[in-house]
Amino acid sequence: MTGKLFVIGTGPGNPDQMTPEALRAVEASTEFFGYFPYIDRLNLRPDQIKVASDNREELNRAQAALERAAAGGNVCVVSGGDPGVFAMAAAVCEAIDAGPETWKTVDLVVVPGVTAMLAVAARIGAPLGHDFCAISLSDNLKPWEIIEKRLRMVSEAGLVIALYNPISKARPWQLGRAFEILREVLPAETPVIFGRAAGRPDERMLVMPIGEAEAERADMATCVVIGSPETRVIARPSLPALVYTPRFLKDASR
Amino acid sequence: MTGKLFVIGTGPGNPDQMTPEALRAVEASTEFFGYFPYIDRLNLRPDQIKVASDNREELNRAQAALERAAAGGNVCVVSGGDPGVFAMAAAVCEAIDAGPETWKTVDLVVVPGVTAMLAVAARIGAPLGHDFCAISLSDNLKPWEIIEKRLRMVSEAGLVIALYNPISKARPWQLGRAFEILREVLPAETPVIFGRAAGRPDERMLVMPIGEAEAERADMATCVVIGSPETRVIARPSLPALVYTPRFLKDASR
Known part of the structure; x- marks a missing residue:
C-alpha cells in the first residue's frame, strides 16, 4: 500500500x-x-x-x-x-x-502557495499588474548564455521581470551582468525593486532606477523585480513610494 | 483622518x-x-x-x-x-x-494571494518549475499586435506561458489565434493545460498537445498553461498524467 x-x-x-x-x-x-x-x-x-x-x-x-x-x-x-x-x-x-x-x-x-514575487509586489504596490515573467538567475541548472538571451527577449517584449535566486556566494557576478544587459534595452529610469524577506520581520524593500541599480543591494533572501517601460513610481508625502504597472498599454488608448 | x-x-x-x-x-x-x-x-x-x-x-x-x-x-x-x-x-x-x-x-x-496559474500548476504537477511568464490575452487594454509579438518572443525564449483571460463572449477568436502563433514556434507535442476552476468543486483539468489544442476547451474560468519544449508529461497507470518542466535545461548537463 x-x-x-x-x-x-x-x-x-x-x-x-x-x-x-x-x-x-x-x-x-x-x-x-x-x-x-x-x-x-x-x-x-x-x-x-x-x-x-x-x-x-x-x-x-x-x-x-x-x-x-x-x-x-x-x-x-x-x-x-x-x-x-x-x-x-x-x-x-x-x-x-x-x-x-x-x-x-x-x-x-x-499544495499551491504565495510565491516570493507576489509577496514583494504586494508590499510595494502592483508592479506585476501587467504581463510579467519569472526567471531564475541561477546558472547551476542552465547555461548562462540562455539566461542572457531570455533577459534580452523578455525586456524587449515589454514584460516586467521577477528574478529568483539573484545572487549567492557561489554566484556573485550574475545579477550585475543582468543589470548591464537590461540597461541596454530599458530606459535608465525604469524602476527596480529589491524585495528582501517580504512579510517577515527583517523585510527590506528598496526601489531604485535601473540606471543606478547595484547588485550588492540583493542577497539570497531577495526577489528582484524589474519594471517595464510602462512601470510607474508614485511618490507619497508621508508613506513609502508605490510602484505599479498599469493594466493598459498607452498605445491601446490611442 | x-x-x-x-x-x-x-x-x-x-x-x-x-x-x-x-x-x-x-x-x-x-x-x-x-x-x-x-x-x-x-x-x-x-x-x-x-x-x-x-x-x-x-x-x-x-x-x-x-x-x-x-x-x-x-x-x-x-x-x-x-x-x-x-x-x-x-x-x-x-x-x-x-x-x-x-x-x-x-x-x-x-495582501498577496494564490494566483490562478499557481493553483492550476499544483493540480497537474509542476509545469511552472522553470522560467515562465504570465500574459493576459485580453486586448481590451493593449493592442492585439503587442500580444502576438509577446507570444512569439516568450515562446522563442523558451518560457512556459500562462495565459490569463484567454477567452470570453466578447473575445472569441484570440485564443485560437494565439495557438496558431505558438504552433509556428513550438513542437506539436508541447503540452497545453486547460486548467478550469482549479481547487473548486467544478474543477476540470485537461492536457493536450499544442498541435491539437482547441480554443473551445477554455472558458472564462480557465487559465491556459502552455509548456516549453522542455515540458514533459508522465503517464501514470491509475492516476491522471503529471505535467512538469524540469529545473534544468538539457544543454546545461552536457
Whole structure:
C-alpha cells in the first residue's frame, strides 16, 4: 500500500501567508523532507519526523521522500514560497519520471502557495499588474548564455521581470551582468525593486532606477523585480513610494 | 483622518486557499468593493456593506473605494486570485496616481494571494518549475499586435506561458489565434493545460498537445498553461498524467 506525498510551500515566511490547505497537509503528515530553514518554519508535533537537508540536494531529497511514501508513509516535502516555482514540485516530478514504476502510483498532492514575487509586489504596490515573467538567475541548472538571451527577449517584449535566486556566494557576478544587459534595452529610469524577506520581520524593500541599480543591494533572501517601460513610481508625502504597472498599454488608448 | 484600504485576493476560489492574512483584512473592513462573484465568496457579517459592481468597471470601483477610505472608512477591495496579477491592485494604484493628493495619504495594504496559474500548476504537477511568464490575452487594454509579438518572443525564449483571460463572449477568436502563433514556434507535442476552476468543486483539468489544442476547451474560468519544449508529461497507470518542466535545461548537463 502506498502512502501520500504532499508537496507544500510555506509561503514567503510570514505564517499568516500560509494557506489552511498547506497547514492541513502538515497536520496529516508524519515525515518532513526539506531544506532546514523551511522545515523550521513549521510547528511540528513531537511525533512528526524531520529529515532536513541542504538546499542543493533537491533530487536526492525528492527520491528519499518518494521512497517513504511508496512504502506507505504520509510524507510532506517542504519548499519556501510556492512549491511549483523554482522549487520542490519539479524535483519530485523529475524523480517520479526517472524512478521505479511504484513511484507513479503514489498519491501526489501539490499544495499551491504565495510565491516570493507576489509577496514583494504586494508590499510595494502592483508592479506585476501587467504581463510579467519569472526567471531564475541561477546558472547551476542552465547555461548562462540562455539566461542572457531570455533577459534580452523578455525586456524587449515589454514584460516586467521577477528574478529568483539573484545572487549567492557561489554566484556573485550574475545579477550585475543582468543589470548591464537590461540597461541596454530599458530606459535608465525604469524602476527596480529589491524585495528582501517580504512579510517577515527583517523585510527590506528598496526601489531604485535601473540606471543606478547595484547588485550588492540583493542577497539570497531577495526577489528582484524589474519594471517595464510602462512601470510607474508614485511618490507619497508621508508613506513609502508605490510602484505599479498599469493594466493598459498607452498605445491601446490611442 | 483617513482610513485603511485593503486590497485582497480570494485565491482561486477554494476557501482553504485563502491566507489568514486575507481573512484578517476581511474581518477588519466594513465596506467591500468588488466584482460580485468574488465578494460572494466571503462570509460577511450583517454590519459589513457590499458594493458589488461589474467586472469591467475596475477604475471606477477603485476610485469609489479610495474615496471611502480617504473619508475614514475601513475599506476592502476584493479580487479573485492574487490582487496584484491582472487585478485590482494596479487599478487602485492608477486611481491614486491620477487622483487627489489626499488619496496618496490613505494607508494602502495589498495582501498577496494564490494566483490562478499557481493553483492550476499544483493540480497537474509542476509545469511552472522553470522560467515562465504570465500574459493576459485580453486586448481590451493593449493592442492585439503587442500580444502576438509577446507570444512569439516568450515562446522563442523558451518560457512556459500562462495565459490569463484567454477567452470570453466578447473575445472569441484570440485564443485560437494565439495557438496558431505558438504552433509556428513550438513542437506539436508541447503540452497545453486547460486548467478550469482549479481547487473548486467544478474543477476540470485537461492536457493536450499544442498541435491539437482547441480554443473551445477554455472558458472564462480557465487559465491556459502552455509548456516549453522542455515540458514533459508522465503517464501514470491509475492516476491522471503529471505535467512538469524540469529545473534544468538539457544543454546545461552536457
